[in-house]
Amino acid sequence: MDETIGDSGYTLEDLSAYLDRGRTPRIADIETDAEARAVLSSLERFGALSRELVERETEPVTPGWFDAVMRDVTRELRAGRDIPLAAPDERVEVVITEGAIRELIREAGDAVPGVLVGRTTIDGVTDELGAEVSVHVTISVVFGRPLADAARAVREAVTHALSVHTALRVGAVDVVVDNIHTADVSPSVEGER
Amino acid sequence: MTELGGAPDEVLAVRAADGDAQAFGTLVRRHAPFLIAFATRLTGSRSDADDCVQDALITAWEKLPDLEDPSKVRAWLTTIVSRNATTKMRSRRPADPIDDIEIESAEPGPERSAIASSQLDALNAALKTLTPEQRSVWVLKEVGGNSYEEIAEQVGASVATVRGRLARARQALLERMEEWR
Amino acid sequence: MSAQPEVVAQAVDDLVRTVAGVEDLYSARPLLARAARRLVAEDEPLTLVQSRGGVLEVTVSIAVAVDGDAAADIAAAAAEAAHNAVTGAFLPEAADARVRVRVSRVITNDPMPPVTDATSTTH
Numbered sequence: 001m002d003e004t005i006g007d008s009g010y011t012l013e014d015l016s017a018y019l020d021r022g023r024t025p026r027i028a029d030i031e032t033d034a035e036a037r038a039v040l041s042s043l044e045r046f047g048a049l050s051r052e053l054v055e056r057e058t059e060p061v062t063p064g065w066f067d068a069v070m071r072d073v074t075r076e077l078r079a080g081r082d083i084p085l086a087a088p089d090e091r092v093e094v095v096i097t098e099g100a101i102r103e104l105i106r107e108a109g110d111a112v113p114g115v116l117v118g119r120t121t122i123d124g125v126t127d128e129l130g131a132e133v134s135v136h137v138t139i140s141v142v143f144g145r146p147l148a149d150a151a152r153a154v155r156e157a158v159t160h161a162l163s164v165h166t167a168l169r170v171g172a173v174d175v176v177v178d179n180i181h182t183a184d185v186s187p188s189v190e191g192e193r
Numbered sequence: 194m195t196e197l198g199g200a201p202d203e204v205l206a207v208r209a210a211d212g213d214a215q216a217f218g219t220l221v222r223r224h225a226p227f228l229i230a231f232a233t234r235l236t237g238s239r240s241d242a243d244d245c246v247q248d249a250l251i252t253a254w255e256k257l258p259d260l261e262d263p264s265k266v267r268a269w270l271t272t273i274v275s276r277n278a279t280t281k282m283r284s285r286r287p288a289d290p291i292d293d294i295e296i297e298s299a300e301p302g303p304e305r306s307a308i309a310s311s312q313l314d315a316l317n318a319a320l321k322t323l324t325p326e327q328r329s330v331w332v333l334k335e336v337g338g339n340s341y342e343e344i345a346e347q348v349g350a351s352v353a354t355v356r357g358r359l360a361r362a363r364q365a366l367l368e369r370m371e372e373w374r
Numbered sequence: 375m376s377a378q379p380e381v382v383a384q385a386v387d388d389l390v391r392t393v394a395g396v397e398d399l400y401s402a403r404p405l406l407a408r409a410a411r412r413l414v415a416e417d418e419p420l421t422l423v424q425s426r427g428g429v430l431e432v433t434v435s436i437a438v439a440v441d442g443d444a445a446a447d448i449a450a451a452a453a454e455a456a457h458n459a460v461t462g463a464f465l466p467e468a469a470d471a472r473v474r475v476r477v478s479r480v481i482t483n484d485p486m487p488p489v490t491d492a493t494s495t496t497h
């Protein structure tokens with residue numbers, strides 16, 4: 001391990017650390033030595049083979065395994081705060097959770113062709129019925145769909161959904177396109193990146 | 194329901210952070226196969242790997258709102274799995290046999306290539322000649338993509354020790370692969 | 375004679391489920407209490423019934439499927455059903471019972487899923 005590799009003047013431990021630094025900054029004595037370069041390229045190849053070994057061993061998860069994970073996950077649906085929805089009389093309180101409102105916004109935006117909603121944020125929520133809020137939504141649009149058009153359609157859909165299903169007064173609805181995606185042809189299978 | 198199969202990781206991660214269970218499920222289907230294979234390679238046991246990955250995914254659901262760069266969700270998941278796997282390995286009593294045979298006896302299914310690559314098999318065999326500590330740091334680095342600092346924290350050693358172990362693992366692999374050429 | 379809160383809670387569960395537009399019920403307990411209890415009692419009613427200072431407090435958590443109806447209207451109908459279930463138990467506290475309906479999920483109309491969709495997820 002203390003032997004230097006070729007005529008580079010560097011040991012294998014040095015080359016190992018150099019490799020892990022991404023071979024930068026470039027060390028000429030290493031890069032111009034044939035044996036040192038051969039060692040580095042072998043090590044890079046072993047790394048790639050290792051990743052391939054693991055890829056070779058991937059297989060889709062079984063429905064039972066999947067369900068066991070999701071059962072624990074969906075137990076807590078990230079409800080957030082209770083937001084007043086209606087007040088039919090004094091003994092009855094009707095509220096809607098922040099989580100439900102977020103899902104409403106997501107579904108309204110998803111229903112617009114070519115759009116996938118990303119993050120939803122609601123500002124201005126209070127304990128009062130009919131608070132005025134502003135909504136911020138990020139979306140991903142399918143490649144080829146005019147962006148401003150998609151954003152406008154999402155703004156309208158979200159405003160409509162909130163006015164029908166909540167008591168909130170919707171001020172501004174900010175829609176930001178922060179992603180483009182390609183149309184999906186087949187469902188997600190196996191370990192795709 | 195919205196078809197999420199083609200959604201980028203970043204979109205799925207922010208939706209899941211906001212509470213979309215379906216988006217989280219899509220992330221699980223997409224990444225769990227790799228995570229399980231990675232954990233199996235690391236721990237040497239498929240059932241330990243299953244536990245590590247299930248726990249990691251439940252943690253991930255809780256902590257997703259804290260993930261600053263949603264596009265890195267796969268690397269983030271890998272780190273959580275690494276942590277669980279190294280913890281599990283450290284808590285094994287020395288007498289517990291690590292069942293490497295579990296990896297070898299995976300039957301190639303009809304959908305797998307009938308011709309196994311001799312290079313892959315050679316590396317597979319070479320990896321078995323490493324000590325468990327060397328194999329761990331190798332897998333954590335080359336397959337898990339962890340930094341020296343991350344590996345050091347996970348295996349409970351210093352960065353210098355990790356660097357040394359990795360170099361010795363590489364030395365051993367070079368020698369084995371050279372012998373068998 | 376007073377009925378157990380659990381019996382009342384079960385009555386609320388059953389009656390609220392019959393309301394048009396109520397798709398599902400969720401546990402009305404706060405999360406921490408839920409996590410601890412799930413190890414003990416899997417068959418508990420989902421509705422939470424508590425007696426505070428002689429007044430019954432009933433909390434129901436629902437998912438609504440909207441199809442033209444507003445979520446608030448379905449929730450109000452659920453509140454009325456909950457109140458009926460409570461007064462039906464003939465408890466002295468029932469008349470002044472306070473009912474809280476929490477809409478935890480709003481399910482809007484789904485378009486037909488594509489034929490090739492194999493990613494059926496459980497909810």
